[in-house]
Amino acid sequence: MAPIKFSIEKELVNPTGRQLGRAGTLETPHGVIHTPAFVAVGTKATVKALTPEQVKSTGAEVILANTYHLYLEPGAERIRSFGHRHDGVGLRPDAVGGLHKFMNWQGPTMTDSGGFQVFSLGVAYGKELSKITKITDPSQMIALRSLDSEVPRLANIGADGVSFRSHHDGSLHYITPEKSIEIQHDLGADIIFAFDECTSPAEDFRYQEEALERTHRWAKRSLDHHHSLIRANGGINKQALFGIVQGGREESLRKRSAEFMKGLDFDGFGIGGSFSKDDMETVVKWVNEILPKDKPRHLLGIGEPEDLFMGVENGVDLFDCVAPTRNGRGGTLYTSRGKINIRNAEFREDTGPVDIECGCDVCKNYSRAYLCHLYRAHEMLGGTLGSIHNLYFIINLVKNMRQAILDNTFIQFREKFLDKYF
Amino acid sequence: MAPIKFSIEKELVNPTGRQLGRAGTLETPHGVIHTPAFVAVGTKATVKALTPEQVKSTGAEVILANTYHLYLEPGAERIRSFGHRHDGVGLRPDAVGGLHKFMNWQGPTMTDSGGFQVFSLGVAYGKELSKITKITDPSQMIALRSLDSEVPRLANIGADGVSFRSHHDGSLHYITPEKSIEIQHDLGADIIFAFDECTSPAEDFRYQEEALERTHRWAKRSLDHHHSLIRANGGINKQALFGIVQGGREESLRKRSAEFMKGLDFDGFGIGGSFSKDDMETVVKWVNEILPKDKPRHLLGIGEPEDLFMGVENGVDLFDCVAPTRNGRGGTLYTSRGKINIRNAEFREDTGPVDIECGCDVCKNYSRAYLCHLYRAHEMLGGTLGSIHNLYFIINLVKNMRQAILDNTFIQFREKFLDKYF
Numbered sequence: 001m002a003p004i005k006f007s008i009e010k011e012l013v014n015p016t017g018r019q020l021g022r023a024g025t026l027e028t029p030h031g032v033i034h035t036p037a038f039v040a041v042g043t044k045a046t047v048k049a050l051t052p053e054q055v056k057s058t059g060a061e062v063i064l065a066n067t068y069h070l071y072l073e074p075g076a077e078r079i080r081s082f083g084h085r086h087d088g089v090g091l092r093p094d095a096v097g098g099l100h101k102f103m104n105w106q107g108p109t110m111t112d113s114g115g116f117q118v119f120s121l122g123v124a125y126g127k128e129l130s131k132i133t134k135i136t137d138p139s140q141m142i143a144l145r146s147l148d149s150e151v152p153r154l155a156n157i158g159a160d161g162v163s164f165r166s167h168h169d170g171s172l173h174y175i176t177p178e179k180s181i182e183i184q185h186d187l188g189a190d191i192i193f194a195f196d197e198c199t200s201p202a203e204d205f206r207y208q209e210e211a212l213e214r215t216h217r218w219a220k221r222s223l224d225h226h227h228s229l230i231r232a233n234g235g236i237n238k239q240a241l242f243g244i245v246q247g248g249r250e251e252s253l254r255k256r257s258a259e260f261m262k263g264l265d266f267d268g269f270g271i272g273g274s275f276s277k278d279d280m281e282t283v284v285k286w287v288n289e290i291l292p293k294d295k296p297r298h299l300l301g302i303g304e305p306e307d308l309f310m311g312v313e314n315g316v317d318l319f320d321c322v323a324p325t326r327n328g329r330g331g332t333l334y335t336s337r338g339k340i341n342i343r344n345a346e347f348r349e350d351t352g353p354v355d356i357e358c359g360c361d362v363c364k365n366y367s368r369a370y371l372c373h374l375y376r377a378h379e380m381l382g383g384t385l386g387s388i389h390n391l392y393f394i395i396n397l398v399k400n401m402r403q404a405i406l407d408n409t410f411i412q413f414r415e416k417f418l419d420k421y422f
Numbered sequence: 423m424a425p426i427k428f429s430i431e432k433e434l435v436n437p438t439g440r441q442l443g444r445a446g447t448l449e450t451p452h453g454v455i456h457t458p459a460f461v462a463v464g465t466k467a468t469v470k471a472l473t474p475e476q477v478k479s480t481g482a483e484v485i486l487a488n489t490y491h492l493y494l495e496p497g498a499e500r501i502r503s504f505g506h507r508h509d510g511v512g513l514r515p516d517a518v519g520g521l522h523k524f525m526n527w528q529g530p531t532m533t534d535s536g537g538f539q540v541f542s543l544g545v546a547y548g549k550e551l552s553k554i555t556k557i558t559d560p561s562q563m564i565a566l567r568s569l570d571s572e573v574p575r576l577a578n579i580g581a582d583g584v585s586f587r588s589h590h591d592g593s594l595h596y597i598t599p600e601k602s603i604e605i606q607h608d609l610g611a612d613i614i615f616a617f618d619e620c621t622s623p624a625e626d627f628r629y630q631e632e633a634l635e636r637t638h639r640w641a642k643r644s645l646d647h648h649h650s651l652i653r654a655n656g657g658i659n660k661q662a663l664f665g666i667v668q669g670g671r672e673e674s675l676r677k678r679s680a681e682f683m684k685g686l687d688f689d690g691f692g693i694g695g696s697f698s699k700d701d702m703e704t705v706v707k708w709v710n711e712i713l714p715k716d717k718p719r720h721l722l723g724i725g726e727p728e729d730l731f732m733g734v735e736n737g738v739d740l741f742d743c744v745a746p747t748r749n750g751r752g753g754t755l756y757t758s759r760g761k762i763n764i765r766n767a768e769f770r771e772d773t774g775p776v777d778i779e780c781g782c783d784v785c786k787n788y789s790r791a792y793l794c795h796l797y798r799a800h801e802m803l804g805g806t807l808g809s810i811h812n813l814y815f816i817i818n819l820v821k822n823m824r825q826a827i828l829d830n831t832f833i834q835f836r837e838k839f840l841d842k843y844f
Contacts, residue, residue: 044799044801045795046801049802049803051803051806073795074795078791102791348500349504369500370504370524370526372496373496374466376495377491380805380806381471
């Protein structure tokens with residue numbers, strides 16, 4: 001039996017006749033996620049600069065940690081065998097360890113597959129490639145491609161897996177689909193992902209197709225190994241496995257990938273890739289029109305407000321992105337009237353909250369002037385408060401989208417929000 | 423009328439016949455401090471890496487901020503005129519501003535006088551001089567003195583005040599006793615300090631005497647200006663002023679200083695200085711035998727467990743020190759069996775709490791292994807959790823000393839603690 005249960009509560013009423021968006025609930029062994037939902041990123045088993053209590057105060061229901069980072073440090077085995085409980089005297093080893101206990105987060109967790117890190121340490125290493133890459137004309141793509149031979153890579157992709165050097169100490173590692181699944185079983189998150197290759201939007205069709213075939217083989221192997229580990233564990237399974245759709249910006253490949261993944265026994269799906277911003281909506285549409293409606297879909301690594309609206313309207317149920325916390329640590333804060341850099345001199349005497357429409361703990365208790373002071377004085381509390389605010393802002397935005405779907409007011413809500421935001 | 427009320431609840435029963443230590447309460451306009459108490463240091467209007475809620479969770483009753491730092495950034499006037507309250511819609515300017523509102527700390531606050539910063543930017547600038555300086559023989563003192571001419575200073579002391587360059591931008595500033603009191607009135611803390619000169623233990627008698635006479639003149643001027651500002655404010659006074667006893671390691675000077683301060687209308691006293699560890703106890707004894715018993719005494723900048731015991735036994739009511747939070751950020755954590763460096767490899771798989779006898783939120787919920795991971799991964803949460811634990815540890819230690827005074831078990835408690843700690 002699947003360890004998660006996904007139920008659609010209501011579907012988006014879209015005046016264009018197209019109907020993709022939906023509000024639902026995703027039950028996991030560690031609690032319910034109300035979808036669409038924004039997942040807080042806790043790369044190294046910590047949402048940067050925040051305690052789990054602070055993460056909870058932002059409304060976050062689920063945290064996504066990174067397989068690649070935790071495999072290297074502190075090591076998946078350490079997290080698996082780790083466990084403690086408080087028995088009134090002190091902490092004692094428990095029978096069962098895992099990510100939840102290690103980081104003291106009681107709610108649902110996810111781990112990614114490590115595929116994106118392979119991309120960012122491989123072809124994207126040292127370049128300006130990220131989850132969203134601005135590509136305006138084909139010559140730019142060729143220029144990006146031509147860099148391949150000039151920049152050293154930390155990762156190399158083979159048919160069976162990826163060999164890479166640790167960004168910590170240069171030690172050599174080899175990750176196969178089986179290895180990725182084993183690591184993720186050790187970490188013990190509620191939702192895990194099949195091992196995939198995230199390609200650069202600058203790659204040509206031939207490479208995209210070759211990479212996609214690899215990703216598909218790896219998906220099958222991830223699934224098979226997941227099942228064999230479950231069998232070895234007496235059939236007990238507490239982890240849902242999501243397959244990841246790839247295929248770059250190519251319609252034929254994206255559709256082929258969605259059809260392929262649909263045919264496998266995954267509990268849900270990720271939509272992966274490093275996107276050109278203009279391509280993202282078409283890609284999400286192609287894919288979600290094919291993926292089975294009754295399983296959850298996670299648009300990986302995307303989190304700016306306009307992209308969240310696009311995703312929700314097109315049937316995405318889950319999002320994650322480092323932007324809220326990364327921006328928060330740097331002083332770029334979300335407001336209902338767009339992003340502001342709180343370090344700017346104009347905020348030094350501004351006794352108002354970061355965002356007058358925001359209900360987060362930071363906006364209730366602190367002024368822009370105080371936050372401006374903290375960032376200028378390089379005080380760690382600035383990054384903490386900024387991250388709390390940003391995470392609340394983005395999580396709450398997606399929650400409001402969910403409510404708007406339930407209320408049949410999604411289109412109006414989107415227009416009102418984006419009009420003010422931009 | 424004095425804005426604070428100090429009451430002694432119980433005096434320490436000391437088998438040697440000497441009776442100095444005491445447990446009491448210090449009522450301030452923002453709440454009660456149970457003495458002896460350890461004051462959390464919030465240099466730039468933030469206890470580094472902690473929210474006020476987290477500071478409160480450590481048991482802290484009072485925060486000390488730094489006049490020098492806040493004068494430079496964000497500026498005392500900004501804090502004075504700052505104010506906000508939450509009225510359900512957002513934050514609105516209030517009639518009255520000040521440090522409490524700026525940093526969102528509801529409890530008692532203190533500000534120091536800026537005198538220690540004058541010392542650390544002046545004679546101590548670029549040298550290994552701090553609140554505690556290890557001096558083992560006189561030749562070392564001469565060596566320290568001889569450095570004076572070689573190392574550039576940022577501060578220069580004159581008869582009327584101190585001129586110094588900002589460590590931020592090199593801008594020139596001049597602080598007199600009157601200016602220090604004005605800044606501290608702007609900041610609005612419950613307890614403020616007279617402007618003083620903190621001397622190096624390496625200075626000779628002649629310089630110590632000269633500096634002490636200056637400190638005494640400045641104390642008188644601080645007090646006079648405090649009273650004239652109160653008169654100008656229609657007699658309303660919400661701030662207690664403490665005078666600071668100086669005099670280095672010289673018995674005659676320390677006693678002269680205590681007698682002088684005793685004769686002035688201060689609400690309490692600070693014991694200042696940069697100490698050689700061996701000198702500290704004798705200095706505290708000389709001074710506290712003279713200072714009036716019915717007013718609180720604050721040993722400035724001291725906070726290691728053994729020094730806290732010494733201070734409490736010898737009649738100190740208040741302590742402050744950056745050590746718990748500075749150590750916490752660096753990974754040096756206090757335990758009942760001494761300090762540990764949590765980054766050490768031995769803790770990577772240690773599922774126990776930092777200190778099995780500690781009742782803080784960190785020891786209840788996290789393991790040494792997780793903290794070790796956070797510090798090694800350079801995660802900000804490490805510094806936050808380490809600071810919460812250390813602050814709780816030290817604050818709770820002083821609270822336990824207080825209880826031991828009330829229970830007539832101070833000497834036993836000290837022996838038991840120090841036996842295990844060292």
